Structure formats: C-alpha cells, structure tokens
Amino acid sequence: MKLHYSTASPYVRKVMAVAIETGQADRLERVTRTITPVQPDADLVRDNPLGKVPCLVIEDGVALFDSRVICEYLDSLHDGPKMFPPSGQARWTALRRQAEGDGILDAAVLTRYETFLRPEERRWPEWIEGQKQKFRRALDGLEAETRAFGETIDIGTITIGCALGYLDFRYQDENWRASRPRLAAWFERFSERPLMARSAPQQIR
Numbered sequence: 001m002k003l004h005y006s007t008a009s010p011y012v013r014k015v016m017a018v019a020i021e022t023g024q025a026d027r028l029e030r031v032t033r034t035i036t037p038v039q040p041d042a043d044l045v046r047d048n049p050l051g052k053v054p055c056l057v058i059e060d061g062v063a064l065f066d067s068r069v070i071c072e073y074l075d076s077l078h079d080g081p082k083m084f085p086p087s088g089q090a091r092w093t094a095l096r097r098q099a100e101g102d103g104i105l106d107a108a109v110l111t112r113y114e115t116f117l118r119p120e121e122r123r124w125p126e127w128i129e130g131q132k133q134k135f136r137r138a139l140d141g142l143e144a145e146t147r148a149f150g151e152t153i154d155i156g157t158i159t160i161g162c163a164l165g166y167l168d169f170r171y172q173d174e175n176w177r178a179s180r181p182r183l184a185a186w187f188e189r190f191s192e193r194p195l196m197a198r199s200a201p202q203q204i205r
C-alpha cells in the first residue's frame with residue numbers, strides 16, 4: 001500500500017504508530033511529499049483532492065484519507081488487540097480522546113502555517129492566540145484525565161501522544177509540561193514504546 005508521507009506530519013505519525021503497533025509497518029510503501037497548502041504536490045492531489053497527508057492508496061487503487069479513516073482501515077486488517085475498541089464505553093472514550101488530540105493538532109498545525117508560512121505583515125495575532133488557547137485548554141483537560149489512561153494503547157492515547165510529540169517538535173517555547181506534571185510523566189513512559197520511538201518526527205522544514 002502506498003502512503004503519501006511526511007516525516008514531520010503528526011497525522012502521518014498517527015498512521016505509522018498504528019501500523020507499528022499492529023505489526024503492519026512493512027506493508028506501507030512511504031512516498032515522501034513536500035507539504036505546503038499554497039503549492040500542493042501534484043501527485044498527492046491526484047489521490048487526495050484536499051492535498052493533505054496522510055493519504056493511503058490501497059490495493060485496488062482506492063485512496064483513503066484522512067488519518068482517522070486510514071487508522072481505522074489498518075485496524076481492520078489485523079487480528080491482534082484493536083486500536084479502535086469495537087463497542088461500548090471504551091469505544092466512545094477512545095474516539096473522544098482521538099478528537100481531542102486531533103483538535104490540539106488542528107490548532108497547532110494551523111498556527112504553525114500562520115506563523116511560519118504566512119508573510120509577517122499579513123499575520124493576525126489575536127487569531128494565533130485564540131488557536132493556542134484551544135490547545136492549552138485541551139491540555140489542561142487531559143492533565144485532569146491522565147490517571148484514567150493507565151497503560152491503554154488505542155487510537156485515543158496514540159493521538160494524544162502524537163499531539164504532545166508535535167508540541168515538543170514545533171512549540172518548545174510553550175513549555176506545556178510546567179503546569180501538567182501527570183500528563184508529562186505519562187508521555188515520558190508512552191514515548192518509550194516502539195510505536196512512538198519508531199515514528200518520531202525528523203526536522204525537515
């Protein structure tokens with residue numbers, strides 16, 4: 001299966017983490033794309049009109065996106081412990097945590113474009129601050145919830161792990177650990193797991 005890929009993308013990292021945890025990383029042929037919303041990669045756009053990674057082309061030529069869809073698809077292909085709990089409270093908890101991790105990422109990635117890509121004279125400081133407040137509030141909520149994570153490995157904790165990893169990668173000045181010690185301790189342990197250690201982002205832009 002061909003995976004349109006970027007090593008810096010936290011959404012791609014979700015896919016790789018699920019693939020590693022479910023023993024399927026070798027099935028993914030990674031094709032690196034240079035990602036910018038203003039000049040989308042032509043080959044990527046052919047498979048994903050939104051011009052975003054991750055995008056997975058499966059055997060019959062069908063392209064799957066976004067990370068949520070791809071992760072659930074990969075989870076349907078193996079017989080081991082499921083990353084998407086099939087039913088009940090565990091499922092809704094995992095999906096809510098995934099939504100929260102994705103929401104942190106959406107705010108952080110958009111802010112990255114606003115501060116890194118957009119010309120300085122066109123930036124909007126109040127909008128940037130509003131986005132940062134979103135992920136700060138979400139992190140405060142996760143600090144209160146951390147004890148409930150236990151040793152759970154599912155799409156919820158994977159997405160939260162990828163979101164925290166992205167903040168470390170792009171927002172070191174945020175010092176998010178300072179007021180969230182339980183979340184920081186959980187993340188330290190979670191980062192040692194192969195699914196996180198083997199999918200860590202590389203500096204490319």
Ligand SMILES: N[C@@H](CCC(=O)N[C@@H](CS)C(=O)NCC(=O)O)C(=O)O
Nearest residue numbers: 009011036037052053054066067068
């Ligand atoms: N909701 C999507 C978000 C994907 C996304 O925004 N990917 C970024 C890279 S981190 C991208 O490709 N951006 C290019 C663009 O916005 O045009 C997912 O979960 O896969």
